[in-house]
Structure formats: C-alpha cells, structure tokens
Amino acid sequence: MSDDAPILRVEDLVVAFDTDEGELRAVDGVSFEVRAGRTLGIVGESGSGKSVTALALLGLLPEPAGRIVRGSILWGGRDLTKLPERDLEKIRGREIAMIFQEPMTALDPLYRVGDQIGEGLRHHRGLSRNEAREKAIALLARIGIPAPAERVDSYPHELSGGMRQRVMIASALAEDPQLLVADEPTTALDVTIQAQILALLADVRRASDMSVILITHDLGVVAEFADDVLVMYAGRIVERASRKALFERPLHPYTQGLLASVPGFLGNATKKRLPTIRGLVPDLRTLGAGCRFRDRCDRAIDRCAKDDPSLDPVGDRAVACFVALAEMEAR
C-alpha cells in the first residue's frame, strides 16, 4: 500500500441526536481521510463532535437517540453506514479497534483480564482457550505489564487506572487492527502515567503499520503524537493541516484563539493574563445562518453572519473561514 493511500474515507457525515428540545446535529457535514500508517489527531472542546465522529465510525452511536442522517464511511471498499450490525461486529476489534478515556467502563468488571483480551481471538480467529490465554500473556508483556502470567487472571478492579488503560490497549491490539481509534486515551490519567501510555502507543505504532485516529482536547498531546490534525468546532471541521503547519501558522481564528489560551503555550506561562476566546460555544439546537464561530470571533465580517463557510483547501491544508481564506489567497 502506498503511503498516500487513504484506508478510511469519511464523506459528508451528519450525525443527529433526538433530544427533548428537538434534533441536535452533533456532527454536521464532516469529511476527512485517514492514510495508511499515519496518525490523525482530532482536536476540539466538549460538544465539538469529535467523540461522536469516532462512535459513528464504529457504529457505536447510542441507540435509538443517535443516528447517521447522511454521508458515507468508506472502509476497504465498503460503506460502513450501510452495513448491518453483524457485519460491523466482524470489523470492530478485528480491523478497527478502539480505546476509550475510561477503561473501567469499557472493560467488563465480571471477566478476568485475560478472558477479555482473548475473547476476540477465540471468536474471530478460532483460537482455543489455552492458545488465547498464551497470546493474552504475550500481549500483556508487550505493553509492559509486570508479572503478566499472574495479571492475566486479575479482574479490572484489581488494577490501577494506568494498568487498566494498558489492558485496554492490549485488548485493542490483540487482532492486529489496521486502524486504532483512541478517544482521549490519557485524559483520566496522571501526568507521569500519561507519559508512559503515550510512550507505549508510540512504540506500538512504530512496530506496526497501523493507522491511528487520536481524539483529544489536549493540544500538547496532538503536537507530540499526530501527523495530521483536524480542528473541530460545533460539529464542523474548521481547519485541517499537518501538525507542523497547524502549530506554526494556525489559520482559523478559533484555532488561533485555542492555541493562545493554553497556559503553557509559547510565552504564555509568565504573561499577566491569558488571551481568551470570549463567550460560549453556541447551542447546536438553535444555530442560525452563517459561521458558527462568528459571535466569538474578533475578525468576523458581514459575510460571516450570512454565509456558512465550507472547508476549502489552501495548498496542502484547508480552512473554513472567509477571512483566513481571503488572506491566504492575497499572499
């Protein structure tokens, strides 16, 4: 497979939730690609739609409230939005694996760690109980769990948060997936444990040609880990760029504001006040016409209140902002 070939292509994805106050489009017209062996970071704040995008990819939207309204998710020649659950089940875990922020909710408290790691191997690959157990021990050793032959018989509650996250990663890697979707994998962990898990993920990625979608609110994690970055805001992608381009020269006023408001970023640490983005994220149920960021934007022009900017390419990146686009074209 060539380096540039996309293994996943998402086109015009719209995901809606039914709420008491009407329909809410958590993801509203999102298109992107994941290339082989690359890590795509998706960064955004709560309500940006980043996690819902991940759930939709795997057919894991909470039913019946959430549904895919339109769009396609192309994976290996198939459109995942059209597949029945029993076909999706075969893809999940085997081809596309997922790890979550809170491993305690993803691991079954009633099953031993080894059984959970081995479950897919027995179902999908037809391994015997003993073979699955041996493979589970090998995986636990690979992800740095001390005394793996003993740990394989532990229950999730007997492990620390960092260890549980390792077990979830072992479980995700069991069947050598082509794509790993990691949703805030280190957010619940302490800094020193986060460093361990990020180092582990980096090792795993180096050792295989697996692609990764890394979903996070932490710009530092994206800067260290991603090759390409999508910035999401209020259900839309507002900017796409390589990691280097994004941090060196953010184009969208939201990306600029977000980077500037991180206390550790550039010269921020010792400033008297932090730059902020004024106001609040808009209510997705009552969006009017125009750009979703305009009420918080210092650079908004008249057009921003009338027209909805699309994610337009500029060179090898893209931005959804009339002002940024005009500036780039004038250069």
Place this chain on the structure above:
Amino acid sequence: MIADPSSNPADAEANLLSVRGIGKVFVTKRSFLGRTLASLRAVDDVDLDVAAGETLGLIGENGCGKSTLGRLVLRLIEPSAGTVRFDGRDITKLDEAALRPLRRRMQIIFQDPMSALNPRMTVRAALGEPLRIHGLVKTADEEEARVAELLGKVGLRKEHMNRYPHEFSGGQRQRIVIARALTVGPELIVCDEPVAALDVSIQAQVVNLLKDLQDELGLAYLFVAHDLSVVRFMSRRVAVMYLGRIVELASAESIYEGPKHPYTKALLSAIPVPDPNAVDDPQRPARIVLAGEPPSPTDPPAGCPFHPRCPIARKGLCDVERPLLRTIGDTKVACHLAE
C-alpha cells in the same frame, strides 16, 4: 511581601496562613471493637506558609494528599497532628463557635461547580443566604444590590440572578461558585482544581478572573491543581507533593526553570508541549518516563517515598533513610542527592 520566596518558618507570625507539622491519618479498616487495623497517612508532617495576597500553588498527582491538605488548612477535616495558624491565631483547637467568625475569612472552591450548588436554589438565593447568615445585609433591597454587584465582579449579569444552576454552562457555574465564596469577604481562598473540569477556552477565562479578583481584592490563594501549566500561570511559589509530603518548594520560576527533585523533573518533562518544533528538536532533553506507579499510602516504602521510581536513587541510602526538606539556593527539596 516576603523576601525569601521559599518562605521562612521564622516569618510564621507574619503570614496569613501558617501550617506546621500538619498530618492526617485516615483509618481504612477497623476491628469489631473499633481498634485500628489499617490506616492511610494522607498528609505527613507538612509545613507551609501563605502570605496575604499571594498564591501558593500545590501540585501533585492523584492520591498525593494535595486536596486533603487543602481541607486541613480550613479545618474542614480534623488534622491528626500539627497546627494551622490563620492570621497569627492557632485555629487547630478552636471549637466551632470560636471558628465561625474566622470561617468568613477563608473559603474554598471545588472542581465541580454543579455539586457545589443546590440545584433548587436560584443564584439570588445561593448568594443571598451567606450574606444574611453572616448579617452582611439588612434589607432585601440591600441583599439584591449586593448580589448584583457580586455577579458583576465575576463577569455575570444582574439578570442571571433569577436563574437556576442548570441554566448555566460549566464556566458560568464556576463563576457563580466564585461569587458565592466572595459574599463573605474572604482573605484566603483554597482553590481545589478550579478549572480542571472546564474546556481550554473557558479555563483561560476563569483563570484570568481569579487573577483579576486577586489584584482587586488582595486575596491569597492556595491553588491546588494537577495541571502544571495552570499552576505556573497562577502562582508566585509552588509546592510539589508526593505521597503525602512536600518534596520541593520554591518560587514558580525556580520550580519550572530549575527543578531540583527528580520527581519534579519527571513531572515537568512529562507535560506534552503544544509546539512541534520543541517536540522534534534533537537538542531537547529526552522525556523522563518514570517506571511504575505511585506507591500506596497504606503501605509506603521505607526510606524516600519516591525511591522505587527514582532514576537516580542510590542503594543503601535512598531506600533506607527518609530525606528531609533542606535548602539549596532559594529551593527547599527533600532529596539526598539533589544539588
């Protein structure tokens, strides 16, 4: 203002808050007859000072005792050992009646504003209650005017006072909690992870608000957080905790530019930097990834509590003898090998 940024015990009298030898043991298991079977030393022999109008940052990971310490200094939980002096007065032995007038002068705000606010009380009621209880307003009109004034101080509008907590965003709710802490005119506020639950863009707004209020009202903060960047931004001095003890205490600049304790060094190197050039820089010192996890406070290791994870620990010294805080330059550090 005190000249020595690492604080000087001799100045204990001059500080707004002065804590000496404070400790807290939680009993985790009792026998049928009430005898202690197992216990956990959450905070162990800690000294710290906070001067009027300054911020002392307190950093550490889950379970290091930083939140317990924040509650101990306000006597929201009873210490097992040590003393807390507030404005020169030992408050450790005061009974609740004697403590009440002092309670007005020290407040606390928590991570989760939703759990700190009564969902059935309007903002007006939530802020009006402490004003009335402490006799700070005489009439309903006066109360309303004062609530409106407080809302203005934290960047909310007068119209907000008739709403309920669920009608606000997380950042707005934290503003309400801050306004409520201000009702009684405190001099010290313990901020326990005040922005940890907020989005980055909202976090910056609340951090700025806390700084503005400090400038305007001369507040002192004990700022407890796990986010090292936020702590640096807020604090003049910083204390680093590990397993119930302070392992390093210095000016924010010294902690962040020249950390001396191997744990502080590892913590700082573990922060992901939002700067790809720094990440890719071959000159950048390699990240120190600590092995293992913090030991359990129910069964702390002998010697230095950090030695099982320490990259420079020396056998026969660090696993035997517990290091005490000692002064190097303007830093206090609890490490045999720090220099």
